[in-house]
Amino acid sequence: MSLSEDDLRAAIAREMPGVRADLERLVRIPGIAFDGFDHSQVERSAEAVAELLRGCKLDVQIVRGGGQPAVIGRRPAPPGAPTVLLYAHHDVQPAGDPALWDSEPFEPVERDGRLYGRGAADDKAGVMAHVAALRAFGDQLPVGIVLFIEGEEEYGSDSLDELLQTYKEELRSDVIVIADSGNWDIGVPALTTSLRGLVNCFVEVSTLRSAVHSGMFGGTVPDALTVLSRLITTLHDEQGEVAIDGLVGREGATVDYPEERLRHEAGVLDGVKLIGSGRLTDRIWTKPSLSVLGIDAPRTGEASNALVPRAKAKLSVRLAPGDDPDAAYAAIRSHLEKYVPWGAHVEVTLESLGAPCVIDATGPAHDAARAAFTTAWDGVAPVDMGVGGSIPFIATFQELFPQAAILVTGVEDPYAAAHGPNESLHLGEFERVCLAEALLLRNVAGLDR
Template sequence: MTPEEIESAVEAGMPQAVEDLRRLVAIPSVAFPGHPDEPVLAAAAMTEELLRGAGLPNVRQIPVEGSFPAVFAEAPAPEGAPTVLLYAHYDVQPPGDSAQWRTSPFEPTMIDGAMYGRGAADDKSGVIAHVAALRAFDGEFPVGVKVIVEGQEEYAGERLEDFVEANPDLVRADAIVVADCGNPRLGEPALTTTLRGMAAFTVEVRTLRESLHSGAFGGAAPDALGALMRMLSALHDDRGDVRVPGLPQGTFEGGSEETDDDFRATAGVLDGVSLVGSGSVADRLWSSYAITVTGLDVPTVSGAINAVQAVARARVTIRIPPAGDAKTALDDVTGFLQKVAPWGAQVTFGDFVTGSGFMAGSGGRARAAIDRAMERAFGRAPRDVGQGGSIPLVAKLSGLFPEAEILLYGAEDGDSSIHAPNERVNLDELRKVITAEALFLANYGA
């Protein structure tokens, strides 16, 4: 197919792609504990249906121990052509506080050329990007195709890592496309070349056998909540830089066009509130350690009583530069919190999670093919960016297949509000990504 034929096929297929995305986003496929299994399995079934409809001859669901099924599909390579593995995930984050959503999170809503709904961007747009790009070839693919779409990336993606490690030939490919990233801004194509790793844990502080009346005991009885607050505030200096020994600030080598003002606008930082940390925005987001308290188990304001707390808990997440080691960072942070705990408070840690980062190589045939494809689809060449988040499977694939080129891109953008209320995907951005992927497959197979 010529580039013009590919573009026409993608354009003609967009109404179906949008309708498929709407149907998929309407399924509340939250794979977190406490949420029902049925919607997640329904999303797996629809993903299987979509891949069959994209012309792939072999499609099936594969059980993943301790997790939801992965949907796998494949088509053999034409003689002499390379094979491409396409990855996405069909599970989504919980919607959170429904009062903060302007539309219902699982009732996809069109507003000003964008679809709003949980998972519209992360990562059901990735599923649809693969499906729609493959449809453009009407079953005559220029490369060998393998597709794996997992069902529990948001909560426990390491389970698919274990499966892939045990079944490497199933996903072996010359190039790997991970459609779970995006562009900093609409219309500005980017390839993610670094991913921070992550670690997370729960810290519990105990100071008393049970909570006590603050009037009778406050002032002498050690408050577990106060102790925990002191410990957590010690993790950063006054500027907001991480002050845990062994976790230095890094530098992003790829450069960045984003300024502090750009970031303030994208992040919605309130007037008069400063950014935290030092170095460039790219340094802070993509190449340095970051520590965030993501949850607290303490009495709510509405349910507060006059008591000195006996126990308090926090969930803490560490983002780790690509070259950093998640286990070492976990040990450094937990050791630091233990050291700064006041008043001899009893401190314990649990619920550990770790994930490795990723750094792309210099690029070869696949990178050249996607560069040309993106430049045609977007009207400008892509630039390299990092991503502060982690994708558990990427580091595993990089280790298993060091000779394979891994390309990370997608239809998300800086205003997509992934993992937040009012998530959305811009449909013209999605069209450009679908076009770029189809052109890439043709370029790479030529």
């Protein structure tokens, strides 16, 4: 007999103290997949996740595709029922400067209804939302379940394609829930229907074989830092629109995003103007953006009176849905080579590519999700929203499992500060997320296959 809405509400409420305790245990594990960090902690994190899934009576294996460990847990479907794949990741971003945190990054602390700690929102809460839904059903799970908990998402998911290919049959499912996005606002759920792609690259300019005296040669020889600065200014027009020919951009977002809210959520200083043109949601969801993430050049406290012979910058370009990463990188490289001033030497090297994606958010599975979210948020229907960030592997899921409905959900809200200092999870919203996922599984079980 299937559990009713009231049954699931009561079950989620019953399970939340244990779910929170297990979330806090996960947050205490600094599982960072980046080079230079202790990867035994990623192993420890994978083992902790595996233990949680075994507690839900899943068959569990820890797998690798040449990188950090992922966890797969499986429980077969009842006769005639569909199978749902639940994705999240257990690795986290580095904490950065501890002085910027109001509490220890890997010691969870509650303040004003939010749980603070690295990974509390992104994405260990995603892992625990899946666990909460399974615990709510106990032995009465109405669908087949495959949990796929990745271990290097924050580091670029380099081995994910190999894992998906290797375990394709084990992961095959009718519905895929990717819990690594967010909701529109506190009190307003969302389904993510588009994500931008990504090109990260380096541009290095050179003007001299080595540094020379700035007094003796300044005024005739261009220094590399000035060259790089002038080259960077060609990347945007006067409005701040990306000025690289060949990049795709489009309009079409319909959600209203007030400027005051964006400025508050981003922490924009008074007097600083926003860049770009058109609707704010178009600018951050469906048009390209370009940011300079870092520059290699002499530090001001160490700079001598010498012309800088070479300088290097890291550029990050977010691609609009519908763009092609390879074509976009070619356009970026062509622009940099064309506009480098004064005949300076320029070298462009690629760091990483990520495909954008558009999700067809129609059909029975999405209807089931919208109904679940509306119920969990007490009558507030979910918003269809885009995301300016990138989850490139969604395109891989779309390619490998073309018949599966893909739902992109998440636990974050606009104040979660994922990737930044003082990352946090709104505990009230987290309980709604857990209830929504349990209701989703129940609703999917009733769909005609």
